[in-house]
Amino acid sequence: MQRELNRIARDTNHFLKRFIKKQKKSKLIIPMQYGLFSGGKKIRSKILIDIGSLFKINYKSLIIIGSAVECIHAYSLIHDDLPCMDNDSLRRGKASTHIKFGESTAVLAGNSLLTMAFEILSHKDFNVNEKIKIDLINKISESSGHLGIAGGQYLDLSYEHKKVSKRKVVEMEIKKTGKLFSFCCAAPLIIKNKSKKEIKKFEDIGAQIGLLFQVADDLIDHKGSFLIAGKKTGKDKKRGKATLISLLGYKNTIKYANDLIIKINDKTKKYGKRSQNLFKTLNYILYRNKWKKITNF
Numbered sequence: 001m002q003r004e005l006n007r008i009a010r011d012t013n014h015f016l017k018r019f020i021k022k023q024k025k026s027k028l029i030i031p032m033q034y035g036l037f038s039g040g041k042k043i044r045s046k047i048l049i050d051i052g053s054l055f056k057i058n059y060k061s062l063i064i065i066g067s068a069v070e071c072i073h074a075y076s077l078i079h080d081d082l083p084c085m086d087n088d089s090l091r092r093g094k095a096s097t098h099i100k101f102g103e104s105t106a107v108l109a110g111n112s113l114l115t116m117a118f119e120i121l122s123h124k125d126f127n128v129n130e131k132i133k134i135d136l137i138n139k140i141s142e143s144s145g146h147l148g149i150a151g152g153q154y155l156d157l158s159y160e161h162k163k164v165s166k167r168k169v170v171e172m173e174i175k176k177t178g179k180l181f182s183f184c185c186a187a188p189l190i191i192k193n194k195s196k197k198e199i200k201k202f203e204d205i206g207a208q209i210g211l212l213f214q215v216a217d218d219l220i221d222h223k224g225s226f227l228i229a230g231k232k233t234g235k236d237k238k239r240g241k242a243t244l245i246s247l248l249g250y251k252n253t254i255k256y257a258n259d260l261i262i263k264i265n266d267k268t269k270k271y272g273k274r275s276q277n278l279f280k281t282l283n284y285i286l287y288r289n290k291w292k293k294i295t296n297f
Helices: 002-021 029-036 043-054 059-080 097-101 103-122 130-144 149-158 166-191 196-223 244-248 250-287
Strands: none
Touching: 002 029, 002 043, 002 059, 029 059, 029 097, 029 103, 043 059, 043 166, 043 196, 043 250, 059 103, 059 130, 059 149, 059 166, 097 103, 103 130, 130 149, 130 166, 149 166, 166 196, 166 244, 196 244, 196 250, 244 250
8 A cells, every 4th residue: 555655646746846847936836845745645646546447547647637636635734734723833744834934925835736736637738628627627626615625624613612513523524625535536537528426426435535534534633643643633622623533432433434434335346346446545544543444345
């Protein structure tokens, strides 16, 4: 798994560095690169490639789409760390972008990464037809704005120190984290001109994968280490964050996450051996902090 993640990270970073190098220089390039190339496992790109393999999508095309996804993800992390948001001074073991460059620069660098994602998907070197480009840009825009990451972050902040129902927590975590995974799962079907019904099915799978990822992150914050999280842990409880752990408890949340993996596997197992990579990635998402894992496939 780690070898595959390293390969995806290498290829994605290579594409992004070449793309940035071709652009006109600006003072924001350095903080943008700092936030973009700060490490990270490229799990979203891995999910994109796992789903793409189900439909035999060209790897190079998936790397281009994944590069746009990583720009969106980097923008969201830069903004998430700001004092007015989650106020994290560390990200992946390094000073957060606003600590390194200042708050205003971090906001502008994040905004620039967001728009660079659209540049990547609309670029002439991305060899798909114009309608597919428009559909991809529309879908990734939806995943990033008030119906996705931004809307989820708003709910996350507004739910602090409040009693919130399980339904609302799930809705918030799907918006905040799940929507970008939904895009990763929908993009290969958009390229293949699949029906709206089929695209919706994989968007829902992506939402569940994103929920799984967020639950795993919450578990790491609850009992994980600095080495795994790359930042201080235990902050969710201190800030009164609305999480499934706060509602269900630690053990029941692990069971909830295991059940998510089983549900996702049930929806994709018809693709046979081609779905095994996805199943392995799901296990990695949850068990990278060494919880007991599911072994039956």
